[in-house]
Amino acid sequence: MVKQTRPEFLFLQQEDVIEAGGLDMGMVLERTEKTFRMFGSDELIQPVKPMIMLPDAYNRRYLMVAMPVMMKGDVNQAGIKWAAESKDNAERGDLPYGIDVILLHDVERAIPLAIMDGSLITAMRTGAAAGVAAKYLAREDSEVVGLVGAGVIGRTALEAIGLSVPNVKEFRIFDLNPEKSRRLQKDFSDRWNIVIADSLESALSEADIISTQTTTTSPFIKAEWVRKGTFFAQVGANEAEPEVHLQADHVVVDEIEMVKRYESVPHRLMVEGKLLEENMAHLSDVLLGKAAGRTADSDRVVFLSHGMGSLDINVASAIYENARDRGLGQTLALWDKTVLELG
Numbered sequence: 001m002v003k004q005t006r007p008e009f010l011f012l013q014q015e016d017v018i019e020a021g022g023l024d025m026g027m028v029l030e031r032t033e034k035t036f037r038m039f040g041s042d043e044l045i046q047p048v049k050p051m052i053m054l055p056d057a058y059n060r061r062y063l064m065v066a067m068p069v070m071m072k073g074d075v076n077q078a079g080i081k082w083a084a085e086s087k088d089n090a091e092r093g094d095l096p097y098g099i100d101v102i103l104l105h106d107v108e109r110a111i112p113l114a115i116m117d118g119s120l121i122t123a124m125r126t127g128a129a130a131g132v133a134a135k136y137l138a139r140e141d142s143e144v145v146g147l148v149g150a151g152v153i154g155r156t157a158l159e160a161i162g163l164s165v166p167n168v169k170e171f172r173i174f175d176l177n178p179e180k181s182r183r184l185q186k187d188f189s190d191r192w193n194i195v196i197a198d199s200l201e202s203a204l205s206e207a208d209i210i211s212t213q214t215t216t217t218s219p220f221i222k223a224e225w226v227r228k229g230t231f232f233a234q235v236g237a238n239e240a241e242p243e244v245h246l247q248a249d250h251v252v253v254d255e256i257e258m259v260k261r262y263e264s265v266p267h268r269l270m271v272e273g274k275l276l277e278e279n280m281a282h283l284s285d286v287l288l289g290k291a292a293g294r295t296a297d298s299d300r301v302v303f304l305s306h307g308m309g310s311l312d313i314n315v316a317s318a319i320y321e322n323a324r325d326r327g328l329g330q331t332l333a334l335w336d337k338t339v340l341e342l343g
């Protein structure tokens, strides 16, 4: 009789993820750029992610998203991220706004390979996506970044943009909660000049790059604050007023299907026929030289980030390999001896 296999997998809590390199922005930037290139080369399978927004898309307080992926090529890793957001958390302050779990999957044995905290990986890869976009879409001589929203993603966007655009010298941060800006100032002042702006206008008035990552559902960034030549990464879905998108010379997206399907200002502009798919480009195609990003220093370029599961799975794969090699985490099993029929 064939001996039963005990379906074991590795469980990594956030501390293990950090120990395995989860805060290494250099590694995450590399994996993020590679993932965009794979997306543009059909080297991954990524069904459009289903989302549940409660009570509804317009007043969303709670969000749940499933993001299944199969990465091909040398990554060769399947997995899924379950992502959740809650405004209650942000208001109470006892849990992060976004909490995520990543499951890596063993395709041939049909069992989980690893289950890990995905909250930190999400934050890192989301900041990194803004960094990679800035590397290819911002002017090379960009020095000043206006950073709006200094929470979890604000922190990673700051580091990723700072590392990706060599001439960046200064971040001007605006957050409704100045304490959040002060924390970033304390943590990053040794690497860049960090200014806490007392208004949105002063954060943006001399910005070459703008990155917004707030939890707002009411647009507040005005077109006149976005100067010619600016690169604008919208990482939260709703910060920019419609005119910001309409005046852009180029609108670049991570995944167009997300803009087409899910409620946001750019989605509404597409539905109204004001923002046309043929005038938008995928970041992956810009990286591969298949589409134009910035064509002149005076161009205003907007990047719409919605988040792709492949970014998570590629980083999680690196974390898993490192953790396994170093004996981190806990080995768990789905069962010791199954009661299900075998064979």
Ligand SMILES: NC(=O)c1ccc[n+]([C@@H]2O[C@H](COP(=O)([O-])OP(=O)(O)OC[C@H]3O[C@@H](n4cnc5c(N)ncnc54)[C@H](O)[C@@H]3O)[C@@H](O)[C@H]2O)c1
Pocket (backbone or CB within 6 Å): 085, 090, 097, 098, 122, 126, 148, 149, 150, 151, 152, 153, 154, 174, 175, 176, 177, 180, 213, 214, 215, 216, 220, 235, 236, 237, 305, 306, 307, 308
């Ligand atoms: N595109 C992606 O892949 C992706 C991935 C994860 C999260 N996000 C989005 O990023 C955003 C930020 O998430 P987070 O985890 O950093 O949340 P967070 O709660 O940690 O931080 C949000 C910050 O925005 C500030 N804020 C809210 N409204 C503001 C306003 N009108 N002006 C200035 N500051 C304001 C808050 O004070 C807070 O500090 C959310 O919209 C989230 O959905 C995007």
